[in-house]
Amino acid sequence: MSETRPLIRLRGRSIMALVLTPEPPLPAWLEALDAQIERAPTFFDNRPVIVDLGTLPRETRDAAELMRAIQERGIHIIGVESAHPSWSGLEAWGRPLPGAGKAGKPIEIPQTAAASAASVASSSPGPRVEPAKATPAPTPAPTPTQAPAQTSAPAPEQASLLVGHSVRSGQSIAFENGDITIIGSVASGAEVVAGGSIHVYGALRGRAIAGLSGNSSARIFCSKLNAELVAIDGVYQTAEDMPPDRIGMPSCAWLDGDLMRITPID
């Protein structure tokens, strides 16, 4: 009788993790972390955290101790980034994570427990706020910055707008809360404005403005690049300055620091 083996299935899964970056001097940093936790005790509950050790000097000996100290405070660590290979004792936290993804915006740490509960459900993070002056400020040591890995909002799925027809000249499609996908072309004299990325399954002949309100990791994709203007997070490029070999070709526009790059879609 032949045995059928169970089928091994693998699925892709992405989660939102917070990245905590300790900065020396460490004792002061840990004090600041404690003060923060006191102000917003539930903020770290159930949130997976990656510790980024990139700012620690090479001679650091107590990296493992630091990790334990963070874990003792009830922070759920799922991985370590940017540890120097010579540091010992970090095996407990598994292999170092592969190269950092694009950093997102800083997350506002709420100042009260109530706000902390609310922030878990909130959608768009506001600009980072300085800690309230009422609590004794820890000293010039920088308050822990928390930059999210991979995405930019501590919210569930971002909304997305699907437009199932071409956008005619003079029309303007705007969607601040996420990506816009267009099945059709964007005519010359039309514009598409998105908070997230823009995907055009057709010719882009008009204007595409992505990454509104500070999302510099937004991208613009199209099957045929004939755009009048592309802009991502305030950085724009007009048709004149676009690379000639991309005109009329499937292309992706993205930001490399402050530079607009337009490359083939592979």
Add this chain to the structure above:
Amino acid sequence: MAKVLVVTSGKGGVGKTTSTAALGAALAQGGENVVVVDFDVGLRNLDLVMGAERRVVYDMINVIQGDAKLSQALIRDKRIDNLSLLPASQTRDKDALTDEGVEKIVQQLREKFDWVICDSPAGIEKGAMMAMRYADIAVVVTNPEVSSVRDSDRIIGMLDSKTLKAERDERMEKHLLLTRYDAGRASRGEMLKVEDVLEILSIPLLGIVPESVDVLNASNLGSPITLNNPASAAAKAYFEAARRLRGEQVEVAVPMERRGIMGRLFGRKVMA
């Protein structure tokens, strides 16, 4: 059931009035009861092209304002019995058009005629909006060149949003009429090719009317080209377009470049 057709373009000078007259005459010659309506208040031209400029007494604004009855304003064509014209005012402007007034007139015309063809003014303001508002079918007249194509695209966007049909979520039947097509210039890349225009505008093609000196000759004589010179290439294109409007399946032929003996011998294009 009467059909209201709007001939529009966005861009000026592409051939709306010429096409309105030509299509109107072609349909009337085919036996339909047709009225052509001039919506270009203040800059009227349809009466000239129809040869009726010396018989205009009342116009559409007079009817809207109650100074005259519709039957008094309508001018019957002398050559074809079932073709009539409702002229526009030359002394007033587009602000005199009102929504209720236009609606009432279109309603009354629907009862009298099989086809109500509205000649839209250029632009995207009140005159153009009023002309398209109550239409069932749109003919978008476009020249195969970039500015005309972009303006036509804008107008198509408005047909899909500012008309009564659009407000009722019904689809308006739109057709592309490519006019002043010059095959030689298209093949040399000086003018857009038919496929390029269709790719950008994405509406079905009604016909391709070649550039022709006969058109100006006809309008000088105050006669639609389909009446004045039915054998000309332009008139033939209009006749075919009229047949397609009535639902017939006729294949669209892209006009070829015409070169006479002299052209072939000496390699230069002779004026056809």
